[in-house]
Amino acid sequence: MSRLEILESQDMYFLGLLSLLVLQSKAFKTNFPDETIAELSVNIYNQLRAAREDENILFSPLSIAIAMGMVELGAHGTTLKEIRHSLGFDSLKNGKTF
Known part of the structure; x- marks a missing residue:
């Protein structure tokens, strides 16, 4: 050869x-509930807008949710509860894919 x-x-x-x-x-x-992503998008936008009133804003709520979902997989206890709450995943059962 x-x-x-x-x-x-x-x-x-x-x-x-x-x-x-x-x-x-x-x-x-990945099956994120639509309303959860919509709420997350609005919450992140409002926080970014409050911090930077005179600047343009560009972010990807889905990318943030996916990255935090990966962090969530390694979290336990209070940290896990806080991550789930901040992302709006409180209503999902543990172990349920989103």
């Missing part, structure tokens, strides 16, 4: 693996 053939086969292997990873990532869907 020539060096070019080896590189081409490695490229094809990489592309195949990448395709499988992309397909798998599409299989998992």
Whole structure:
């Protein structure tokens, strides 16, 4: 096998693996309750607007919710309760996907 053939086969292997990873990532869907994200969006906007009245605001409430959801997975006790409360996830049962 020539060096070019080896590189081409490695490229094809990489592309195949990448395709499988992309397909798998599409299989998992995050189901945040719409009203929870809407409330979170408004709350964050109001806090940012109060802090920076004369500036433009750009943020992603869904990204914040997803990141805090990951933090929530490692939290326990009072910290977990505070995170769930601040995100509006109080009404969700423990272990329920959102």
